[in-house]
């Protein structure tokens with residue numbers, strides 16, 4: 001048996017070099033260091049307080065430029081808001097609706113079933129307002145980048161002075177985590193810019209951490225259910241496999 | 257089918273049906289008492305596993321299709337709606353997405369098993385060829401399926417791969433226009449790909465049926481690669497192999513579940529979570545992992561082949577790459593004739609075994625090369641060069657090494673029968689001195 005496994009083992013290191021550098025292949029950017037997240041690991045869950053703080057940061061800062069059009073107000077119940085709170089939050093926004101019976105479009109306060117309104121009517125408007133660069137929709141951003149939330153955190157806290165030989169145009173900033181090291185987003189966060197109502201420090205790092213957790217939730221709202229169901233499915237499969245192993249052994253006992 | 261002696265059944269309903277349409281007799285013969293070599297190892301589980309994955313793909317795929325819309329404006333959002341709003345949609349989609357990968361894992365192991373134990377040799381050539389057809393159909397299905405969510409890799413992967421056909425002389429451009437339904441990968445491409453993606457799995461199912469039929473004519477090969485000589489060499493398929501297969505399937509599903517529930521996107525590319533944009537080319541266009549070795553072979557040919565001392569190019573680098581890529585699988589069709597050595601199992605062919613294991617490592621390495629950008633290096637050596645060498649070994653193995661070994665490898669003595677070999681192994685296990 002062992003002898004037969006040797007060729008298999010010989011291939012494993014090769015498989016590893018195949019998987020590991022692939023993750024890094026996306027360009028010359030610095031790799032985001034691994035952060036500790038409440039949602040890491042097979043039992044990880046989102047930290048509700050961090051999500052609420054992260055949402056606050058998104059609302060007060062990022063939403064000026066970035067849409068999140070795949071998330072609806074009703075989804076906020078995942079973060080521990082109750083129905084009345086969600087209604088109140090939604091009603092702070094206006095959305096276009098219609099046509100009404102006269103055929104007119106009209107604005108009305110948002111309801112929990114509405115999706116987060118976008119800051120710009122379309123892509124070109126978003127570009128025009130940001131010096132030609134498009135601020136991507138953030139609904140899926142942690143899934144759309146290698147290293148997910150680690151990357152967002154590293155990007156938001158990783159702005160640096162450009163090296164001497166690097167010429168930046170107006171509206172460009174130096175960030176070693178960005179592909180090509182140049183990003184058209186000014187450092188969006190600074191200490192004290194968002195007022196937290198709990199004891200959490202009001203620092204750039206804390207804001208970045210919270211908003212990254214919030215974006216991870218926005219991209220994978222099903223994660224907690226997924227991991228929970230995963231445990232149940234795995235326990236079932238493991239038990240079933242153990243039983244089948246026993247049955248198989250018993251049936252084969254007269255052959256071996 | 258169905259002619260000849262029928263089985264007798266005690267249950268009157270079963271007997272009634274069976275005397276009119278002998279499906280129960282068929283099941284009983286082909287899956288009940290079917291004589292199966294008694295010495296299978298776990299490599300023989302992967303056929304059943306692949307069958308389970310095919311059914312899983314069809315079932316999850318049909319549910320996805322109920323919620324999916326093929327439209328360049330809507331497909332990305334339709335898939336996201338499945339992920340976020342359809343009850344259990346994330347589970348169905350992650351099963352389908354990772355199911356494709358695990359289907360390929362099972363089938364790659366299944367193919368390698370065939371190569372290692374010489375299962376493609378006489379009298380199983382046609383069985384093997386049907387398997388290669390299934391593999392090609394799977395590749396087409398998976399490639400087309402990857403286009404459906406209409407992310408950046410969907411669009412650009414499809415653009416790169418469909419463009420390859422334009423290298424074919426004379427008809428190339430027409431083929432590409434036909435695939436695209438226009439002049440670029442666009443809405444007509446997406447809608448026809450969806451239609452084909454729905455169709456092809458059922459074609460696969462039909463070919464699998466023929467594959468299994470052919471298997472039941474010749475019977476299974478086994479790790480010793482020698483023919484069964486009588487009842488002492490075989491066991492009835494049920495309960496021995498039904499139970500062993502069920503156990504193997506469950507173990508495989510455990511790995512599958514770990515991927516679905518804990519690493520659902522590890523095998524995918526993040527760029528496919530960015531909606532397709534014809535104006536933005538991704539920095540790196542890479543196909544799904546299961547295509548990488550063939551992608552590396554495609555890219556290894558970077559030189560034109562010309563008539564010596566003239567400027568006339570016979571085969572452009574692009575066409576050369578396409579020929580090499582399709583040829584690398586095409587060779588599998590004639591494998592039973594490239595390797596005509598009378599011994600099947602690599603256990604009794606040490607030289608063959610060594611070259612085959614090198615081929616396995618070579619193939620995995622090609623996968624690595626395929627995942628890297630064209631200008632990457634490994635230990636200071638350009639990967640394009642290493643990719644070319646690995647590609648060369650791949651072809652030399654099939655075209656030169658196998659025919660040479662067929663004539664010159666002596667091989668070890670074969671056991672007289674499966675029965676004898678199994679007994680001998682048992683005895684060794686029982687008495688420790690014998691094992692010394």
Ligand code: HEM
Pocket residue numbers: 310313314315316317318319320321324335349352353356359394397398399401402403404405453454456457458460524528
């Ligand atoms: C041979 C079996 C099959 C293979 C190898 C296969 C492969 C794939 C792949 C690789 C994807 C892209 C996954 C992603 O990134 O989202 C996909 C998507 C899709 N497949 Fe299949 N598939 C198979 C069978 C089917 C069947 C039978 C149907 C339905 C009739 C189906 C319907 C779909 C749909 C609607 C999508 C788009 C939704 C999505 O991307 O999740 N598939 N398939």
